[in-house]
Amino acid sequence: MRWRRLRTLLVREGRATLRDPFTITILVAVPLVALLAFGFVLSTEVKGLPLAVLDASDTPASRRLIADLAAQGTFVPRRVVTRAALERALVGGAVSAALVVPPDFDRARARGADRPQVQLVYDGAEAVLAGNAEGYLQALVEAAGATLARPGAPRAGDGVTVAERALFNPTLDGKPFMVAGTFGFVLSFLTILITAVSIVNERLGGTFEQLQVTPATSVEILLGKVLPMGAIFTLDVVLMVVVAGVVLGVWPQGSVLLFVGVSAYYVSISLAAGLLISATSETANEAVQKTVLVSVPLVQLSGFIFPIRSMPIPFQWATTLFPATHYIAVTRGIYLRAEGLTTLWPELLALLGFGVVLIGLALRTMGRRP
């Protein structure tokens, strides 16, 4: 490898990218739009949700429970007095969920043997929303109920999962979760797409063939292509971190340096995937279609939007086959829980493995004569 040849290749790629207004727009707009869209719109956060409340107990304890619920801001309780009114409100769409406090709520609490029980009714047709609402409501009711039941000394094991969640995300805000995941989505989809299309276009334009008859080696040609792209996407990561922080108020809880470092490595994995797609595509259209095809399971199975823990077991196994799954686990670890190398190493090791295989394959494909 000669530095002078590599520098020549790097300068050209950099120039070409910076001069192409379309590419620049895509590189800046897509990450930002994705961040804002996923952060604001698609956020799984539940806020201000109308909740019908039928308080059949109507005791100080039940009233306190409902007041606690209202104070969280997640739900806006609306009192109903009959079961029929509750069902009307649900069916008519006036509320998405309803809480029924049974007449014996206070008695059960007083007995102290069991935790007081309440009934949750929701519109099953709105599955995702209802599911999310259920999760929050259950957590809130359990937390509130536990305090009500044993004001003095909560028993070990009560509401453990709730407590854990509150530790890392006390306001149950959905934004950090989505923001951290968006990095995985953008750095997979956009990087693969831009790399694949750029290389296919170069091949169609004849310049790629021309490069191969110059003294430049395959490694130099490959590096000349991927280093500038890697640098640009790493800049994209920094841009997204800043915008997520300034606009959405979401900053990484853990090491920014570790986050950018892992992201830069993940970019190189996506670049390799882009190279492999370009190698098997005759036209730019074909490359785009293949990228979209790869991106569908990326969204469905990487844990980006749908929680992996709630998938059937075979699908949970399948998720581990996507590098994005591991990268998103790492970004959430750093963003939400300030995790470092000591806890993230299994995911990082998996990423390392994917990198070695994909980059190796890309190198082999690029160096091979047809």
Added chain:
Amino acid sequence: MSDPIIRTQGLTRRFGAFTAVDALDIAVAPGTIHAFLGANGSGKSTTIRMLIGLLRPTAGSILVDGIDVIRHPRRVRDRIGYMGQRVSLYQGLSLRENVEFYAGLYGLAGGELEWRWGVLRERFALGEAEAERPEDLPGGLRQRAGLALATLHRPRLLFLDEPTAGVDLHSRALFWELIQEEAAAGVTVFVTTHFLEEADYCDWVSFIDGGRLVADAPPEALRRRFSAGYRIAVALPAAARAAARAVLAAGGHAVEESAEGLRVDSPELAPRLLETLAQLVARHPEARVGIEQPAMTDVFRNVLAPAAGGRA
């Protein structure tokens, strides 16, 4: 022929069940222009891509400038210039930036590059195009720029794949002049084309059909063998025809009468025939001599005709 600078033996390339190039034996003399002719899909580009090491043959051997290209494709790269069917200039970069880019890959820079590019810019008339981007240049100019880039590093061999495709007639003639200048300077030029008449610019013609070599000779030799030959028409007044006929007959040529005067068919334009014609014109200044060269398209039609069969 002096030792060939390009030699292939049994060169074969199959794509699955399809044989694109079938047992090709080619020998190219140094400093010549070697045309590789054939219809679209006849195997021209596959062959040229194998010769420059872009494609691995299924069988056979290739020597280019003494180097086994199949085993060491990288070793020939400093010695060859290549211009593909799509002129490989980077869009979005000016011609000058393209020059700097390719020069950088060949280790050409500073004063050496300025001098070399100065010469090429002049010769290829590219001065005005230097600051332009390739996508803004007309086809002929872009083609010249591509050739200039292929010769930037002074290669010993030039491989040109359909360099004149999609270029207007005037630009094509200009382009061939430049190719001939390169050959005159000692560069070996291996050029594919489907414009059969362009064979006349070349020293040697290999004609490929369905991946097989069907003719391999200098263009004149092909004309001699595969056409009715040159048709010489001498228009002159009826009164002078008998005397003129005697002059031609004395030169040993078979003469026929035609409406305008006389007609001679000859397989080649031999010096003796030209001398006889000069004598005739000297004696009959009113005579008008027209020489009709057999078109290469006709020659190749005959090459491909089953009756002609075999190789030239």
